[in-house]
Amino acid sequence: MEPSRIPARLDAQAGLYRSLLTGRRMLVVLDNARDAEQVRPLLPGAPGCMALATSRRQLTGLAAAEDAHLLTLGLLSRAEALDLLTILLGLHRTAADPEAIREIIDRCAGLPLALAIVAARAAAQPGLPLARLAQELRLAESRLDALDGGDPASRIRAVFSWSYRALHPEGANLFRLLGLHPGPDIGLPAAAALAGVPVAELRAPLTELVRGHLLAEPAAGRYSFHGLLRAYAAGLVATHDDAVGRAATRRVLDHYLHTAHRADVLLTPQPHPELLPRPTRAPRPRSCRTISRPKPGSRPSIRCCSPPCGRRRPPDSTPTPAGSPRRSPRSSTGMDTGGRWPPYRQPPWRPRDARRTRRARPRPTVASAWPRTV
Structure with missing residues (x-):
């Protein structure tokens, strides 16, 4: 379609978009949607068409107003995470060091992206022991640094920041303090x-x-x-x-x-x-x-x-007097x-x-x- 035929108003663009889908059977995939307002103009209205939207947020507004079916994907279980690593690394490598595999699964918390990043690093370096990757994930200070795939889409800290930046100031402050x-x-x-x-x-x-x-x-x-x-x-x-x-x-x-x-x-x-x-x-x-x-x-x-008993007190607390019995x-x-x-x-x-x-x-x-x- 020529750019000159595209209307300037959003409601007119949505009407033209739905008219073009009339009489067709199409699956519209809307990946990483920001919120329900971003998805709503792109929903097809013709029979035979369907939309699949993915988002980091719960799109409850679409379920209430557009009769959408919500499906929440949780974290992977141990068995599912093991199957994913076996597909990405091969059975020969996952079976060679089962203890390191179990620790990697635990440290990645069943998050598919984290498991995929670790598998990509291990596949890129066949000589790198899986125990070395597990050791990097063991330290809380360097855990997020170890989950870095080299670009923003495969950097776990950058992916978390996308959701964090969308928060209101009160929610962002509470999220920081909960850590x-x-x-x-x-x-x-x-x-x-x-x-x-x-x-x-x-x-x-x-x-x-x-x-x-x-x-x-x-x-x-x-x-x-x-x-x-x-x-x-x-x-x-x-x-x-x-x-x-x-x-x-x-x-x-x-x-x-x-x-x-x-x-x-x-x-x-x-x-x-x-x-x-x-x-x-x-x-x-x-x-x-x-x-x-x-x-x-x-x-x-x-x-x-x-x-x-015996652990060091906070710096601003009253010290225990010398010679007093340990509580x-x-x-x-x-x-x-x-x-x-x-x-x-x-x-x-x-x-x-x-x-x-x-x-x-x-x-x-x-x-x-x-x-x-x-």
Whole structure:
């Protein structure tokens, strides 16, 4: 078609495009679409035609208004990743070093592009041992550098940046800060403490990250991302103000500390419980009645935030006086940081009876078995 016949307005161009498809059977492939608004003018209207659109974002608007069928492609499983590497490298090479293959699959987090980049590097250098590639991926600092195919389309850091640059400022800031969280996943209250904003203001950025596939929600209210995205987010934090990262880390640790302290007071009511300093600009921890039963999946995050006894304290914390006994990483109830009672001790009474017997019962003797610490 001559350029002079193409109309200037977008709606007129879409009408001409659909008229040219009338009476034909065509499959229109729209790859790497930015959003639903970019796809909508290119949808064919004639019977016998179909459009296939791929995007890094969830195109829920097309499903609601255009009756599109959404298909979400997740990460590859171990078996699928092994099949992909076997196709790209050959069975003789993958079977020669199965331990290196398993580590490569784990470090690539089942991401097809990352696996393809590693396979391309191994195919380009037949003499390069797969164990050497696995060693490069083992270090978090150089993991993204090892996944570099030489051009922007095959550079994992550049591919992540395309989705990151499309975020709003609030979503981009939250994505960077999530790279500082030590646990495998994070809950909504802890994420609000990390960002230093109320929970109500955090729902929109979290939704944006989930729709952009920069964050996953494996369970209701629990958010996580794979190791490659975590390394990318941590690298973005390092390029920004380091003081912002330290303040965010302190806020989320304060959140876990005060939440664990409230649970400790609930499980073992005391006449004069220890008072903690006010947390640094973080959402108020939930009341004791709402945290008596921890949510599934929250225990690994609390355990990652609880350093073992003897680990160096944060620079801005109060040092332990010389000659003082080393404190045990246990609460005043005698429970460990995972929320389990030792096998040789039983709780003095059930938590649901604590409020009824708080005044009638003295402080339990089990509290003297462990040094007090929160």
